[in-house]
Amino acid sequence: MGLKLEEAAQSKHKFFTVKAGDIELRYTLARSRRKTIGIAIDKNGLIKVTSPFGVSESYINELIQKKLQWILKKLAELEAHLANGKTPKLFQDGEKFLYLGKELELKITYSNYKKAYTGIKGESIIIDAPTGFNLEAVKHLLRLWYIEQFRQIAVQRIEHYSAVIGVFPKKIAIREQKTRWGSCSTGGSISLNWKLVMAPLEIVDYVVIHELCHMKVMNHSKEFWDTVGAYFPNYKDCRGWLKRNSNVLDFE
Template structure:
């Protein structure tokens, strides 16, 4: 389905299910899905979607603003990489004497020192750099937030987790996505608090969210950032 609203062509998919209300979801790069009760006709759904046109246009416009961040990395000079919520241009420095590629973040730039200009080698070097930064930040933040809890994690690991940012096992082991250092520090703090709250409540009950809110009253703002920009946290 699609229609024109001002300068926007709004195209969406209708998904019928056993539900009482309608819901719109918008995901990068602007994919719109409308969940609707089976009892409603297409015309009713279209009219309801049209009533939300201004909000839909605003959200899809926001995704266009971050579209350049969703492109696969090419590892060329000037390409932008995220760190703590900010973008930094890349500069590649060829040094034939190096046995292993190195990454530095200095003077508002990323530098890759490498003996060979191979994408997979530079990608591995960047991933290792992010893993190390993420581990440093996570350990620091866990230590800071431990004062809010009467329990501590058993183990802490930085892992490959494509679909989630963190997890807590029944053995009180905390796992965190190595890409997290690309996000703003306040968002990383939210993920840390979220997983540490699971040390007490192994669910997403009201008690769990109340505990998160007691420790971080503005946590919903951090969740919104993740909803909007999570697709950009990638290599």
């Protein structure tokens, strides 16, 4: 069971096999000084197990059998993403994530601290999680961190451009919107999609100015675009960038 692996990937690894009912799973095994066993699936559908020294292969096989439904679910999700032409995020150590247009490496460590930490250090996004956190918990931590970072950025950019344009929103909301990067209500509330935190700051500025200008012109008429152009002459390039790269600013 699993995706067809690339020949190069097959040649680099020693595989172990475990049976779970009628299903036979192959996995690679890496030993380290970590305290818990980790199971991950890479972008090729390769099951990768990391284990402390001294843990028997039979114990690892039992754990894989217990995790069978989770493994099958992740493999199915991976196949679905690839069928749609997308490479899904796996939220694993060493994976690359965008932050303000820059690609950073995710580095995950585990400690005995009860509270998790997420932040940027150099060229990496660091997550220090309590021992026992699974990949779904890591995904949740990263998502919350992205949202909070974007909230701070969005408030700062809105305050800056509000003073320039002369309009001041009554409320700022950070949301996860499926089809919009931002919106402005007739009551003067502005909503922004937190996934913009993955885009370059220039793109964030364009969306902020776009929504602030709707507080002057509540439509997409020539008057509206002339207003946007007066404060952000490069808006056409940024608008085109968003249309071309919307799939890149994806957290799944």
